[in-house]
Amino acid sequence: xxxxxxxxxxxxxxxxxxxxxxxxxxxxxxxxxxxxxxxxxxxxxxxxxxxxxxxxxxxxxxxxxxxxxxxxxxxxxxxxxxxxxxxxxxxxxxxxxxxxxxxxxxxxxxxxxxxxxxxxxxxxxxxxxxxxxxxxxxxxxxxxxxxxxxxxxxxxxxxxx
Amino acid sequence: xxxxxxxxxxxxxxxxxxxxxxxxxxxxxxxxxxxxxxxxxxxxxxxxxxxxxxxxxxxxxxxxxxxxxxxxxxxxxxxxxxxxxxxxxxxxxxxxxxxxxxxxxxxxxxxxxxxxxxxxxxxxxxxxxxxxxxxxxxxxxxxxxxxxxxxxxxxxxxxxxxxxxxxxxxxxxxxxxxx
Numbered sequence: 222x223x224x225x226x227x228x229x230x231x232x233x234x235x236x237x238x239x240x241x242x243x244x245x246x247x248x249x250x251x252x253x254x255x256x257x258x259x260x261x262x263x264x265x266x267x268x269x270x271x272x273x274x275x276x277x278x279x280x281x282x283x284x285x286x287x288x289x290x291x292x293x294x295x296x297x298x299x300x301x302x303x304x305x306x307x308x309x310x311x312x313x314x315x316x317x318x319x320x321x322x323x324x325x326x327x328x329x330x331x332x333x334x335x336x337x338x339x340x341x342x343x344x345x346x347x348x349x350x351x352x353x354x355x356x357x358x359x360x361x362x363x364x365x366x367x368x369x370x371x372x373x374x375x376x377x378x379x380x381x382x
Numbered sequence: 383x384x385x386x387x388x389x390x391x392x393x394x395x396x397x398x399x400x401x402x403x404x405x406x407x408x409x410x411x412x413x414x415x416x417x418x419x420x421x422x423x424x425x426x427x428x429x430x431x432x433x434x435x436x437x438x439x440x441x442x443x444x445x446x447x448x449x450x451x452x453x454x455x456x457x458x459x460x461x462x463x464x465x466x467x468x469x470x471x472x473x474x475x476x477x478x479x480x481x482x483x484x485x486x487x488x489x490x491x492x493x494x495x496x497x498x499x500x501x502x503x504x505x506x507x508x509x510x511x512x513x514x515x516x517x518x519x520x521x522x523x524x525x526x527x528x529x530x531x532x533x534x535x536x537x538x539x540x541x542x543x544x545x546x547x548x549x550x551x552x553x554x555x556x557x558x559x560x561x
Contacts, residue, residue, distance in 0.1 A: 249515075253506055260500040266499075266502065270521075273516070
């Protein structure tokens with residue numbers, strides 16, 4: 222399957238860390254407590270993916286790397302919350318757009334990343350973009366294989382929703 | 383002495399503004415766990431679905447100890463064709479676990495949603511106050527997607543309308559092919 226499809230552009234959001242719930246062990250109360258802590262500490266999440274698993278709530282979020290220590294501090298007094306959370310090595314968000322609600326755009330991206338054995342920690346669609354969470358160490362390779370999968374415009378649009 | 387000029391600002395409102403809520407019903411939520419070594423095969427399956435004209439409303443995934451937990455929210459009319467394509471993955475050497483649920487979606491955006499704090503917190507507190515459980519939630523860029531069980535999206539919009547500012551009437555549509 223060597224076919225490519227046109228994309229307007231690609232965007233990188235870097236200097237992030239991923240916070241992940243280990244194996245859906247979080248109760249709804251702990252999740253709301255965690256989110257309240259972020260709000261009170263004015264911490265923005267660049268991406269949030271959450272859902273109800275069989276054992277409890279599960280989520281992945283990405284926050285700015287400088288906020289990591291504040292996050293660890295706010296979870297410190299809540300042992301159950303602290304035990305559920307895992308902080309990753311630096312990650313980047315790599316977005317391609319627009320996907321035009323075409324599953325082929327996602328398929329080509331996953332095929333390219335999978336073939337190159339680039340660890341993928343998650344992905345998410347928005348109104349226009351497909352965003353992939355990759356290790357910062359793999360950013361160059363990940364953006365290169367994604368560019369190879371799409372006919373990217375030379376002068377990409379800057380509008381991302 | 384640090385002579386660097388720096389401006390720090392935060393966009394804050396006592397009641398968070400939105401551009402309105404969109405409710406989409408008649409959806410199917412496909413949940414699957416894919417081993418990380420099967421990502422390329424999953425990509426091939428999505429390509430084939432794309433070629434078959436299958437559209438989607440939301441697709442998201444997070445890593446777990448079993449691999450990638452993938453959610454695909456699509457119009458219910460595509461259920462059969464999606465399940466057929468996913469079946470090929472299930473029958474592969476590293477099996478994919480999955481299930482399909484009827485679902486509804488609430489989608490909204492607002493000013494600076496992509497770079498401000500407190501939106502997810504406010505959303506989930508509004509739902510919890512009315513006893514509405516979310517099935518899934520995804521926020522990237524300036525978009526908030528909320529997936530709820532079949533028949534719960536109207537209540538979810540009512541709950542959100544009590545805490546968020548809405549400039550205009552709620553839009554509601556039966557799911558149509560997207561793309």
